[in-house]
Amino acid sequence: MKNSSNMLLVVLLIGTLIVVDIVVFVALGPAHVVPWLLVAATIGIPVFLRKQEAKEFVQWKDEYSVGIERIDSDHKKLISLINDLETAVHYNAGDEFERKALESLVAYTQTHFKLEEDLMQEHGYADFEAHKGQHDQMISNVEVYIRDYDKHGHKVLGKIAEYLKLWLIEHINGTDRKYVPHLRAKGVK
Ligand SMILES: [Fe+2]
Numbered sequence: 001m002k003n004s005s006n007m008l009l010v011v012l013l014i015g016t017l018i019v020v021d022i023v024v025f026v027a028l029g030p031a032h033v034v035p036w037l038l039v040a041a042t043i044g045i046p047v048f049l050r051k052q053e054a055k056e057f058v059q060w061k062d063e064y065s066v067g068i069e070r071i072d073s074d075h076k077k078l079i080s081l082i083n084d085l086e087t088a089v090h091y092n093a094g095d096e097f098e099r100k101a102l103e104s105l106v107a108y109t110q111t112h113f114k115l116e117e118d119l120m121q122e123h124g125y126a127d128f129e130a131h132k133g134q135h136d137q138m139i140s141n142v143e144v145y146i147r148d149y150d151k152h153g154h155k156v157l158g159k160i161a162e163y164l165k166l167w168l169i170e171h172i173n174g175t176d177r178k179y180v181p182h183l184r185a186k187g188v189k
């Protein structure tokens with residue numbers, strides 16, 4: 001459900017189905033299969049939509065852990081901020097909420113990148129420049145998205161949230177894992 005007007009459509013659809021259920025029950029009687037199929041659809045549609053919506057939110061999984069406590073703690077915080085942004089996308093919670101959700105996620109992403117870059121540099125990680133290059137590229141993409149949001153508002157927020165979510169999860173599970181053996185060998189916990 002992308003916004004409140006979609007939510008209204010779903011409420012109208014369910015309401016219509018309930019009315020049709022009642023009419024069909026009265027017309028055909030409970031022995032007929034059709035009214036029961038309609039009851040199943042009336043219950044099944046909201047359950048299905050709720051499941052689809054839940055897929056948009058990210059849950060921390062143990063497999064995301066890189067085994068370095070302060071990095072994991074940052075990644076958990078980023079996931080929580082991604083979910084705030086998803087809330088802004090799906091529930092149309094108002095300009096103030098969504099701008100704050102977007103800015104908080106971008107600001108914390110920058111804070112986190114700085115932590116990783118400081119650790120990599122301090123401990124002489126060989127692929128530092130390539131890793132930092134990915135961070136820099138992401139931040140410059142985000143700047144373009146924020147200008148887009150300034151111009152178009154809520155309607156582009158879903159696209160921005162999708163980009164941030166996919167990029168961060170992929171980065172956490174891919175590029176970030178590469179520095180782990182080196183940092184752990186240097187005693188970083
Ligand atoms: Fe990271």
Ligand SMILES: [Fe+2]
Nearest residue numbers: 116171175176
């Ligand atoms: Fe990183």
